[in-house]
Amino acid sequence: MTVSQLKPTLGTLHLWGIAVGLVISGEYFGWSYGWGTAGTLGFLCTTLMVAVMYTCFIFSFTELTTAIPNAGGPFAYSLRAFGATGGMIAGLATLIEFVFAPPAIAMAIGAYLNVQYPGLDPKWAAVGAYAVFMTLNIVGVSIAATFELVVTILAVLELLVFMGVVAPAFSFSNFALGGWSGADNFSLGALSGMFAAIPFAIWFFLAIEGAAMAAEEAKDPKRTIPRAYIAGILTLVTLAISVMIFAGGVGDWRALSNINDPLPQAMKGVVGENSNWMHMLVWIGLFGLVASFHGIILGYSRQFFALARAGFLPSSLAKLSRFQTPHRAILAGGVVGIAAIFSDGLVNLQGMSLTAAMITMAVFGAIVMYIMSMLSLFKLRRSEPDLERTFRAPGYPLVPAIALVLALVCLVAMVWFNALICGIFIGLMVIGSLFCMLVRSRAPAATALVNE
Numbered sequence: 001m002t003v004s005q006l007k008p009t010l011g012t013l014h015l016w017g018i019a020v021g022l023v024i025s026g027e028y029f030g031w032s033y034g035w036g037t038a039g040t041l042g043f044l045c046t047t048l049m050v051a052v053m054y055t056c057f058i059f060s061f062t063e064l065t066t067a068i069p070n071a072g073g074p075f076a077y078s079l080r081a082f083g084a085t086g087g088m089i090a091g092l093a094t095l096i097e098f099v100f101a102p103p104a105i106a107m108a109i110g111a112y113l114n115v116q117y118p119g120l121d122p123k124w125a126a127v128g129a130y131a132v133f134m135t136l137n138i139v140g141v142s143i144a145a146t147f148e149l150v151v152t153i154l155a156v157l158e159l160l161v162f163m164g165v166v167a168p169a170f171s172f173s174n175f176a177l178g179g180w181s182g183a184d185n186f187s188l189g190a191l192s193g194m195f196a197a198i199p200f201a202i203w204f205f206l207a208i209e210g211a212a213m214a215a216e217e218a219k220d221p222k223r224t225i226p227r228a229y230i231a232g233i234l235t236l237v238t239l240a241i242s243v244m245i246f247a248g249g250v251g252d253w254r255a256l257s258n259i260n261d262p263l264p265q266a267m268k269g270v271v272g273e274n275s276n277w278m279h280m281l282v283w284i285g286l287f288g289l290v291a292s293f294h295g296i297i298l299g300y301s302r303q304f305f306a307l308a309r310a311g312f313l314p315s316s317l318a319k320l321s322r323f324q325t326p327h328r329a330i331l332a333g334g335v336v337g338i339a340a341i342f343s344d345g346l347v348n349l350q351g352m353s354l355t356a357a358m359i360t361m362a363v364f365g366a367i368v369m370y371i372m373s374m375l376s377l378f379k380l381r382r383s384e385p386d387l388e389r390t391f392r393a394p395g396y397p398l399v400p401a402i403a404l405v406l407a408l409v410c411l412v413a414m415v416w417f418n419a420l421i422c423g424i425f426i427g428l429m430v431i432g433s434l435f436c437m438l439v440r441s442r443a444p445a446a447t448a449l450v451n452e
Contacts, residue, residue, distance in 0.1 A: 010145050010214055010217050010218045010219060010224075011218075011219055011224060012223075012224040012227045012228050013149060013228075014145040014146070014148075014149055015211055015214065015218055015224055015225060015227075015228035015229075016149075016227075016228040016231050016232055016235075017145065017148045017149030017150075017152045017153070017291075018145060018148055018149075018210070018211045018214055018228075018295050018298070019208050019210075019211040019228050019229060019232035019233075020152050020156070020208075020232045020235050020236060020291075021148045021149070021151065021152035021155070021291035021292060021294070021295040022207040022208060022210045022211065022291075022292055022295040022296055022299060023204070023205055023206065023207055023208045023232075023236050023292060024152060024155045024156065024159075024236075024239075024288045024291050024292055025105050025108065025288050025289045025291065025292030025293065026203045026204045026205065026206060026240070026292070027159055027204065027236075027239050027240055027243045027288065028108070028155075028159075028262075028263055028285055028288040028289055029108045029111075029260050029261060029262060029263075029289070029355075030104065030108070030200060030203040030260075030355065030359050031043075031047075031200050031201065031203050031204050031240070031244065032200075032247070032256050032257050032258075032259065032262040033197075033200045033257065033258060033353075033355075033356050033359070034046065034047075034197035034199075034200030034201055035197075035248070035253055035254070035256065035257035036257040036258050037181065037193045037196040037197045037200075038180075038181055038190070038193040038194045038196065038197035039178055039179045039180050039181045039182055039183070039190065039193065040175050040176065040178075040179040040244075040248045040253050041175075041176055041179030041180055041186075042179065042180050042181055042190050042191075042193050042194045042197065043194070043197050043200070043201065043244070044179075044241075044244065044245070045194055046194045046195075046197045046198060046201045047201040047204060047240060047241065047244065048241075049201075049406065050198065050201040050202055050204070050205065050406075050410070051204075051205070051237045051240065051241070052402070052406065053370075053402070053403055053406035053407060053410070054205045054208070054233060054236075054237075054403075055233055055237065056399045056400065056402045056403035056406070057209075057370055057373075057374070057400075057403035057407070058208065058209075058229050058230070058232075058233045059230070059393055059394055059395075059399055060373075060374060060377055060393040060396075060399055060400035060403055061209055061212070061229070061373055061377075062225060062226050062229045062230070062391050062393070063377060063389055063391055063392055063393045064077045064212075064373060064376065064377055064380075065211075065212040065221070065225050065229070066221060066222045066225050066226060066389070066390050066391045067380075067387055067388060067389050067390075067391075068080060069216055069218065069221040069222070069225070070216055070306065071213055071214075071216040071217075071302040071303075071305055071306045071309075072087075072091065072213070072302070072303065072306030072307065072309075072310065073094065073209065073210070073212035073213040073302070073303070073306070074090045074091070074093075074094050074209065074212070074369045074372060074373050074376075075087050075090050075091030075094060075303065075306055075307060075310075076306065077090070077372075077373055077376040077377075077380070078090035078091070078372045078373070078375075078376045079091075079310065080376070080380065080384075081375070081376035081379040081380050081383070082372075082375075082376065082379065084440070086372065086376070087310070087312070088312060088433055088436050088437075089368070089372055089429070089433075090368075090369055090372040090373065090376075091303065091306070091307050091312060091436075092365075092428075092429055092432040092433065092436070093364075093365045093366075093368035093369040093372065093429070094303050094365060094369045095300065095303050095304065095307070095365070095432070096361065096362070096364070096365030096425065096428055096429070096432075097206070097207065097362045097363075097364075097365030097366040097369060098207065098210065098296055098299045098300035098303055098333070098362075098365075099300050099333050099336050099337060100337075100340065100358050100361040100362040100365065101206060101207060101292075101296050101358070101359075101362040102130075102293055102296050102297060102300070102333070102337045103126070103337045103338075103340040103341050103354075103358050104354075104355045104358035104359050104362070105289055105292050105293040105296070106125075106126035106127075106129045106130060106293060106337065106341060107122060107123070107126050107260065107341060107354060107355050107358075108260045108261070108289050108355065109125060109126060109129045109286060109289045109290070109293065110122025110123060110124075110125035110126045110129075111259075111260035111261050112260075112261055112264070112282055112285060112286050112289065113125045113286070115261060115264060115282050116279075116282055116283070123341055123342065126338075126341050127338055127341065129290075129293060130334050130337060130338055133290070133293055133294045133297055134297060134330050134331065134334045136294065137294070137297050137298055137301060137325060137330050138321060138323060138325050138327045138330055139323055139325070144294065144298060145214075145298075147294065148291060148294055148295050148298075151287040151288075151290050151291040151294070152287075152291045154287040155285075155287040155288035155291050156235070156239070158280075158281065158285055158287065158288065159239055159242075159243055159288070161277075161280070161281070162243070162246070162263055162267060162281060162285075163242055163243065163246045165267060165270065165271060165277050165281075166246050166247070166250045166266060166267055166270045167246065168270075169250045169251075169269075169270045170246055170249040170250055171249050171250075172249055174248070174249045174250065174251060174252070174253070175245060175248040175249035175253065177253075178254070180193075181193035181194075195413040195416070195417065196413070196417040198363075198410050198413050198414055198417075199359055199360045199363040199414060199418070200356075200359065202363045202366065202367070202410065203359050203363065204236070204240040205233075205236055205237075205240070206359075206362060206363060206366055207292070207295070207296055207299065207362075207366070208229075208232060208233065208236065209366075209369070209370075209373075210295065210296060210298075210299035211225070211228060211229065211232070212225075213298070213299050213302035213303060213306075214298065214302065216302075222390040222391070223390070225391075226391045243263070246266075247262055247263060247266045250266050250267075250269060250270050251266065251269040251270075258353070260355055261282075261285075263281060263285060264278065264281050264282050264285065267281050297330060297333065297334075300329075300333040301325075301326050301329040301330040301333060302326065302329070303329075304317045304326065304329035304332055304333060305317065305318050305326035305329045307436070308329070311439065311440055312436040312439060312440060313435075313436065313439060314439060316328055317329045317332060340354075340358060341354075357421060360414070360418050360421045361421055361424065361425060363414065364411075364414060364418075364421065364422065364425040365425070367407055367410050367411045367414065368411070370403065370404075370407040371404065371407050371408065371411065374400050374401075374403055374404040374407065375404070377393065377400050378397070378400065381396070
């Protein structure tokens with residue numbers, strides 16, 4: 001089938017399911033690596049700072065999403081604000097975020113399944129997850145979004161169950177013990193740990209902006225998207241803080257700081273290994289991972305689709321299947337993700353686990369995209385004051401400025417503490433830019449789509 005517009009089929013509830021579902025795996029795993037560098041209290045402070053950044057960002061980002069409802073999301077906004085160079089930077093950064101997050105989630109799915117089936121290789125379980133959910137995304141966006149909504153609701157309910165089950169064993173003294181990077185009192189060393197833990201605090205909220213990539217498939221996006229985003233960020237902030245505090249207060253949090261399944265292990269210390277509650281958490285907990293994994297596949301495919309449709313990537317990636325889904329874009333991201341899974345042990349990342357490395361790489365892409373999006377907001381307010389904005393960022397210019405400044409602080413801290421991953425990220429951005437320029441030189445971009 002030839003290049004086409006995507007079909008609008010999604011309502012507010014579906015969009016909330018996508019926004020929360022994209023992120024909810026961050027409540028199940030990944031964040032606990034932050035305890036290893038910052039301690040519980042230090043990481044709580046880092047998470048609160050990042051929560052402020054995301055809240056300000058989403059209230060500002062929603063203005064762009066409703067004014068320019070395009071499958072490219074941040075790519076479309078930066079292209080309109082800064083031309084081809086700005087669009088390319090934002091588009092590639094978003095692509096890196098959404099392509100490198102799924103391997104980390106897939107490995108966590110494998111780790112959860114390994115709890116029940118010790119003989120199952122987590123890597124092959126992760127590949128199986130790719131096969132199943134790429135297929136579901138290819139079959140159709142309405143079916144995919146309905147599935148996403150169901151598993152997201154189940155994942156939220158399971159987090160509430162987790163907190164209810166462990167609550168009787170909660171002790172704040174457990175949570176606070178050695179809470180400042182292993183020490184009981186705050187120090188400059190603890191401050192360093194707090195900045196080093198930024199990628200794992202961002203993981204709590206990473207990819208919520210991906211719902212923007214479904215804007216072209218949303219019914220009445222100027223009304224449904226603001227409702228979905230605002231409800232989504234409030235849901236996620238509440239869950240992130242609550243889950244972290246309850247998990248850290250039921251025993252020795254150090255035992256949870258370097259594993260992919262902190263919630264089952266935290267519950268095991270309360271109810272025992274053979275409890276029905278324990279088995280329920282492992283199985284239903286998979287819904288949280290599946291929701292994000294499935295949703296991010298939808299997100300990266302739309303980013304490939306939008307870049308290809310605008311002439312930055314080969315046009316074949318913008319072809320639609322008979323189900324009206326960008327099937328080639330879905331498969332392209334899967335190839336990269338599966339390759340990343342099997343790179344574990346082949347690449348020396350200075351002692352960093354594959355999951356932590358993938359999370360950090362995805363966060364680099366996200367932060368660059370956040371910065372470009374906020375700069376686009378300010379630029380478009382000046383260059384296109386008459387652009388129809390059915391939702392305006394509240395507290396402008398202060399709220400988007402807070403998001404921009406905090407994103408810059410996060411980027412500087414991440415570069416300082418993750419030089420190797422930063423170098424790989426820059427290398428990918430340079431290679432991607434050269435490839436995009438080569439494609440554009442051979443086939444002029446159809447950027448008019450962004451300006452409609």
